[in-house]
Amino acid sequence: PGRDSGQSSPDGRQPAFPKAAVLVPLTGTASGMRLCLESLLTQDYPDYETVFITRDLEDPATFLIRDLLTHHRQARHIISGPAQSCSQKNHNLLAGIGVLDNSVQVLVFCDSTHLAPKNFLQELIRPLAQGEAVLTTGFHHILAGDFRLATLGMLLTVMTIHLLLAVKRLAHPWGGATAILRQVFEDYQVARVWAETVVDDFTMGPHLLRAGIMVKAVPGACLTTPMAGQTMRGWVAWLTRQLMYLKYCLPGTWVAAALGMYLLAGPILLAGLAALGGAVGLVSPGLALMGLLFLLILTGVGVLARSLTPRAIPWLPWIAAFYAALLVAPWCYLKTWATDIIAWRGTSYRVTWGGKVTEIITNP
Structure with a gap:
């Protein structure tokens, strides 16, 4: 063979x-x-x-x-x-x-x-x-x-x-x-x-x-x-499922990930609000400039990440996906706190700690 x-x-x-x-x-x-x-x-x-x-x-x-x-x-x-x-x-x-x-x-x-x-x-x-x-x-x-x-x-x-x-x-x-x-x-x-x-x-x-x-x-x-x-639905479902596996198989890591998820989404949202607030005069120019600088540095990280791809990808969709990924991950993580069901290929599994299956639900 x-x-x-x-x-x-x-x-x-x-x-x-x-x-x-x-x-x-x-x-x-x-x-x-x-x-x-x-x-x-x-x-x-x-x-x-x-x-x-x-x-x-x-x-x-x-x-x-x-x-x-x-x-x-x-x-x-x-x-x-x-x-x-x-x-x-x-x-x-x-x-x-x-x-x-x-x-x-x-x-x-x-x-x-x-x-x-x-x-x-x-x-x-x-x-x-x-x-x-x-x-x-x-x-x-x-x-x-x-x-x-x-x-x-x-x-x-x-x-x-x-x-x-x-x-x-x-x-x-x-x-x-x-x-x-x-x-x-x-x-x-x-x-x-x-x-x-x-x-x-x-x-x-x-x-x-x-x-x-x-x-x-x-x-x-x-x-x-x-x-x-x-x-988007497929991406969110896949990532949520991976994080659900983490929740039940490595619960300590899953809890600790809360800080990482906050550090992903929190600064981005705050920097974006500061930049927008500065544009309409709601925050000081200095704070708005700090927000813009943070976003520029983060965008630079996205540009560097693009060099790791095996195929050339246009700048605009790449940067859009980069920021989307930073926000989708915390959203998927939040979803894992509200369920004990993992769905995959027409079947749902009710799960408890250790990844043990307590119920198999065949979806119609």
Whole structure:
């Protein structure tokens, strides 16, 4: 299923890559999904299999999977059935793990909507093969297909998270690109955690960290997420969901984030009001000038952030999205204080501390 890339370990020898299984839970179809799945099926990795998991045969993704299977014999499709005590994604992953034989030594968890470079698996698993880590993670960047406010806002939000994950103390597994030694997964009973919780990465990371196992971030294992046509509703729903995971899986961090959210929105609003007040004579010129200066400095930060994007983006929509992202994040955070429901793909989950699911609500 793959070829040796020829890249060597620091001592000049190619590491012995263990057999891996790539587990991809999926539902529905999205633009570009075929290319994303094919990128996982055509990796330059010596020995791996891919397991696609859907809830049932009626899932719209089934037709695409079955078509791909006719061209890629090292892949298979598993039907998991409906989840009873956890999220459907967790249930799908556990069903996929359950069909693996004993030869699989590394579990890789991926999503269905990201493009993987040919060396993705090698980069993600290399630290495991060389004994540098037992748990690794990659991340992704968004490739904007348009300049809509929500599309660029999502790009900025994901970029910010990516930069934060580069800080060792803040790194945690990301469910779209995580690899773990199977023995570690089993020894620390991650399956037991997943069987009663709402999300995979936000629960596995803290669970293993309590046992002294830290994740190693792998910059070379970066995926590309093509995105176009994003809506404000979709952006807000996605970010609110991420913050809800934080609330129930890392409550201390969630409470502490209140200060960060205030520091995002508060100064911007105050500076804007000061500048407007100065224009109509309601505040002193000095205060208005301070407000304008703050906004100019902040805009400069936005200009610098633009240099991190892989594709040139016009100035006006970029700066508009930059300020929108600074205000949308606090709004989404405020929403997390008023609910214990996490909705995803037609199903809502009532959640309690630790990310444990107390009720599954199928939306009509």
